[in-house]
Amino acid sequence: MTTFEDIKREIPPLIRGLSFDGSLGLIVHTLESGPSALVLPSPSKGDSMKETARKWQALFDEYVKKERVYPATVGVGDLRYGLGTNYDEAVRGEGVSKLPTLPPSLTRSDVVRDKVAVVTGGAQGFGEGMVRSLVEHGAFVYVADLNREGAEKLASELNYDAMITVAKAVEVNVTDEASVQAMMDMVIAEVGGVDLFISNAGVLKAGSVKTMSLKDFAFVTDVDYTGFFICTKFASRTMAIQNIPSESYYTDIVTISSKSGLEGSNKNGAYAGAKFGTIGLTQSFALELVEDNIKVNAVCPGNFLDGPLWSDPKRGLFVQYLETNKVPGAKTIEDVRRAYEAKVPMNRGCTTADVMKAIFYIVEQTYETGQAVPVTGGQVMLN
Numbered sequence: 001m002t003t004f005e006d007i008k009r010e011i012p013p014l015i016r017g018l019s020f021d022g023s024l025g026l027i028v029h030t031l032e033s034g035p036s037a038l039v040l041p042s043p044s045k046g047d048s049m050k051e052t053a054r055k056w057q058a059l060f061d062e063y064v065k066k067e068r069v070y071p072a073t074v075g076v077g078d079l080r081y082g083l084g085t086n087y088d089e090a091v092r093g094e095g096v097s098k099l100p101t102l103p104p105s106l107t108r109s110d111v112v113r114d115k116v117a118v119v120t121g122g123a124q125g126f127g128e129g130m131v132r133s134l135v136e137h138g139a140f141v142y143v144a145d146l147n148r149e150g151a152e153k154l155a156s157e158l159n160y161d162a163m164i165t166v167a168k169a170v171e172v173n174v175t176d177e178a179s180v181q182a183m184m185d186m187v188i189a190e191v192g193g194v195d196l197f198i199s200n201a202g203v204l205k206a207g208s209v210k211t212m213s214l215k216d217f218a219f220v221t222d223v224d225y226t227g228f229f230i231c232t233k234f235a236s237r238t239m240a241i242q243n244i245p246s247e248s249y250y251t252d253i254v255t256i257s258s259k260s261g262l263e264g265s266n267k268n269g270a271y272a273g274a275k276f277g278t279i280g281l282t283q284s285f286a287l288e289l290v291e292d293n294i295k296v297n298a299v300c301p302g303n304f305l306d307g308p309l310w311s312d313p314k315r316g317l318f319v320q321y322l323e324t325n326k327v328p329g330a331k332t333i334e335d336v337r338r339a340y341e342a343k344v345p346m347n348r349g350c351t352t353a354d355v356m357k358a359i360f361y362i363v364e365q366t367y368e369t370g371q372a373v374p375v376t377g378g379q380v381m382l383n
């Protein structure tokens with residue numbers, strides 16, 4: 001039986017999908033009340049989502065053709081939605097100032113312009129860099145993290161600089177279904193859907209298989225492997241609905257695996273196992289979700305030597321490896337760093353800019369899914 005909660009989860013993505021002309025989507029915000037510029041009929045009993053979408057699309061297109069602008073507000077039964085080309089417009093329900101247009105000369109990174117992205121683990125490290133880059137290239141981004149304070153700090157900084165709302169913080173635990181569902185409910189109510197979901201949150205606990213506790217093994221597996229399943233479960237439901245009206249609009253789920261998802265990692269089995277596992281999930285989800293126009297791909301970065309995981313002066317891997325003599329002969333942190341740089345044919349660590357190039361490629365490419373894209377400076381080469 002469809003509940004009122006289900007309806008509130010389904011209508012905004014469907015309305016959002018009506019505006020996809022193959023490249024751009026509007027933001028659809030749930031409003032408390034107010035008049036409707038366009039009234040769409042409530043879905044008829046027995047109509048499939050596809051049939052409802054077809055009827056709504058005809059009414060929506062008719063409105064845009066006549067008024068030469070998108071409707072400021074849309075009503076369905078007692079529910080009201082504000083539409084905008086940006087978040088602040090949609091919240092005010094005062095209307096779209098102009099029809100969105102793509103800039104005349106397109107570069108690969110323009111593929112995220114006016115899209116909604118969610119980045120888990122977005123408060124620091126690779127995730128923070130992804131959030132900054134996506135905002136810089138015109139996306140609206142949810143900084144989704146267990147660390148609420150860090151996520152809020154980053155979102156406020158970006159909004160302050162942009163002078164409009166371009167990012168929002170949301171506290172989430174990717175290992176908890178209820179938490180991920182609550183996050184997606186918030187995203188649906190605030191912007192109507194998501195075009196790019198980056199499952200980036202991850203943890204690392206190294207340890208020998210002979211001594212590692214089951215608790216530590218399970219902790220890594222929960223975040224790095226199960227978290228990707230839970231996020232895909234809820235993100236794909238929304239994407240599947242918003243992709244219905246256009247039939248040619250693609251959305252992306254990207255998981256951040258690792259070079260340790262492509263080859264084993266000594267005394268780091270929990271992490272490598274989980275990262276290999278995400279590639280199995282990527283391939284399987286890609287096969288299933290292709291019928292919903294959802295692409296699912298993994299990115300496998302090399303070591304982010306400048307990130308906090310490696311460089312944190314107290315708990316970073318450089319300090320840990322120096323203290324445990326993991327690199328024979330290393331006397332300083334710099335020695336440890338050099339040893340890791342020397343493992344890379346391109347002689348340096350991976351950066352967020354390197355990873356973003358892979359993500360832009362994945363989003364732009366509409367003839368590929370289920371792939372694991374290495375970004376390792378040649379350290380791991382695929383067979």
Ligand SMILES: NC(=O)c1ccc[n+]([C@@H]2O[C@H](COP(=O)([O-])OP(=O)(O)OC[C@H]3O[C@@H](n4cnc5c(N)ncnc54)[C@H](O)[C@@H]3O)[C@@H](O)[C@H]2O)c1
Nearest residue numbers: 121123124125126146173174200201202258301303304309
């Ligand atoms: N750092 C590297 O060298 C490297 C290399 C390859 C792949 N990766 C992968 O890239 C991703 C990001 O790594 P990083 O080094 O930037 O990590 P990081 O530790 O710097 O940041 C991870 C973020 O995830 C958040 N997080 C942790 N558990 C969470 C949970 N249960 N729910 C929600 N958020 C949670 C943390 O609060 C933190 O903000 C991870 O998946 C990691 O495995 C990292």
